[in-house]
Amino acid sequence: MKRRTLMTGAVALTLAAAVPALALADTLDDIKARGTLRAAIDLGSPPFGMQDANMQPTGSEVESAKLLADHLGVKLEIVEVTSPNRIPFLLTGKADVVIASLSISEERKQVIDFADPHGVIQVIAAAPKGIEIKSLEDLKGKELATTRGTTNDKEATTQATESTIVRYDDDATLVTALVSGQNDIMVSAPQIMNAVNERRTADPLEAKIVLKVNPYAVGLRKGEDALKAAVNQWVADDLANGKLNEIYKRYNNVDLPAEMPKP
Structure with missing residues (x-):
């Protein structure tokens, strides 16, 4: 049975904040001494993270994590997470970084x-062609499906205040609910809509309105200045040489912005 919950993203983050961060001396030194980068990645969120036909991890964030590991001179170890537990896994030391389209x-x-x-x-x-949505006003009284604890959840909650929000535990379950017709309107990313339409061919969804454009980045524990500087250098290098854009375009079919938005 598909699990859904009405727990808000704000509550999920409150719980995450309640988990004490580990007192680690220097995670960058630990990574290099260990010889591996433990990256928390959601493999149920195509095209950012998923499994291929051979059940191997793939997706734009998987490829980006490999680039970062190469930049640091270590191997990549994927720590599989879901959208709600990405931050708790980081705070409790189960992962060194989060690379999971974390807005x-x-x-x-x-x-x-x-x-x-x-x-x-x-x-x-997004909704099927037969459902007319031209503004937030058209979402009033409608049931909107999203993934719990994500920025999609936050925007649905704060902008569609007179709608019923149905929250699923991960993107994979959200996709299944939309494919089966359990829900017909979603608040999520275009990439999730594409994943739905691959299987919902008779009555595909189409983008109706854009609620927000979010930059996403690698998440780190607070105080990890050396690791943050190293990751920022990787971002600068691989944006400049086109490697990050090549990965993004291969999985999303569009280029990154010529100038990345400032957070």
């Missing part, structure tokens, strides 16, 4: 630090 928000910045953005993601409302 930058003021709420999250109270709990963790962010490196410079290496990608962008839109928050859209």
